[in-house]
Amino acid sequence: MQVIINAAMTIDGKIATRKGDSAISSKDDLARVHRLRSAADAVVVGISTVIADNPKLTVRLVKGRNPARVIVDSNARIPLDSQILLSASKVRTIIAVTKGAPKEKILKIKDMGAAVVVAGAKGNVDVSKMFLALEEMGIRKVLVEGGGELNWSILQTGIIDDLIVTIAPIIAGGRSATTLVEGEGFAKISDSIKFKLIRVLRKRSGEVVLHYKPVR
Numbered sequence: 001m002q003v004i005i006n007a008a009m010t011i012d013g014k015i016a017t018r019k020g021d022s023a024i025s026s027k028d029d030l031a032r033v034h035r036l037r038s039a040a041d042a043v044v045v046g047i048s049t050v051i052a053d054n055p056k057l058t059v060r061l062v063k064g065r066n067p068a069r070v071i072v073d074s075n076a077r078i079p080l081d082s083q084i085l086l087s088a089s090k091v092r093t094i095i096a097v098t099k100g101a102p103k104e105k106i107l108k109i110k111d112m113g114a115a116v117v118v119a120g121a122k123g124n125v126d127v128s129k130m131f132l133a134l135e136e137m138g139i140r141k142v143l144v145e146g147g148g149e150l151n152w153s154i155l156q157t158g159i160i161d162d163l164i165v166t167i168a169p170i171i172a173g174g175r176s177a178t179t180l181v182e183g184e185g186f187a188k189i190s191d192s193i194k195f196k197l198i199r200v201l202r203k204r205s206g207e208v209v210l211h212y213k214p215v216r
């Protein structure tokens, strides 16, 4: 499995404002993300991103095929009127839940055309188990598009191959604004995950796209 994390953040490391506005990237950078999507077998996001943004997660700004959409959603909270579920009969959609997710909601999700994968007994979705299940479904290349909580869980598994971050020349501030990586975090810098910078792209928009690979 190849796993890429892609995100856009402000100079101060926020991926959304304190009110959840995440319209950070330029159209040009969004087209780059759509190209990445079309080269992936699946795009993976956390349920809070679906609730905040109601995204489609399809390929629209470039020509290319749609990847499967995978929503990491322990308790099957995904709204039945979300763009993801409303388009689930047309674009492959997988909702990753735990055994604790309500059965009736799972039936409704399946009725709308989405597949449901159970990964973990309770608490959060076990992302390692989820990736194994996705592999069994023929998914080999995954693009993780956040948010911060999911980025932390996936970074912790140590299975990521690439981290691509766009830094937009803006500052959003806000102590409650979501940052690139949330979760518990490490206590010591010596424990943190180390990366090497392999490419820098400077855009006319003033954005910088940084491509990192983890140091193994």
Ligand SMILES: NC(=O)c1ccc[n+]([C@@H]2O[C@H](COP(=O)([O-])OP(=O)(O)OC[C@H]3O[C@@H](n4cnc5c(N)ncnc54)[C@H](OP(=O)(O)O)[C@@H]3O)[C@@H](O)[C@H]2O)c1
Pocket (backbone or CB within 6 Å): 006, 007, 008, 009, 014, 015, 016, 020, 021, 022, 024, 045, 046, 047, 048, 049, 050, 052, 053, 072, 073, 074, 075, 077, 123, 124, 125, 126, 127, 145, 146, 147, 148, 149, 150, 151, 153, 154, 178, 182
């Ligand atoms: N700028 C960007 O590139 C970008 C990209 C994506 C999102 N965003 C922004 O980020 C914000 C949302 O980020 P977020 O950090 O609050 O949430 P998130 O990562 O999108 O979703 C987190 C939620 O996913 C569920 N989840 C299930 N299993 C999990 C696991 N193993 N690890 C982590 N989460 C798991 C949990 O909810 P349950 O307990 O209910 O399952 C958890 O609260 C939004 O404002 C969105 O606009 C920005």
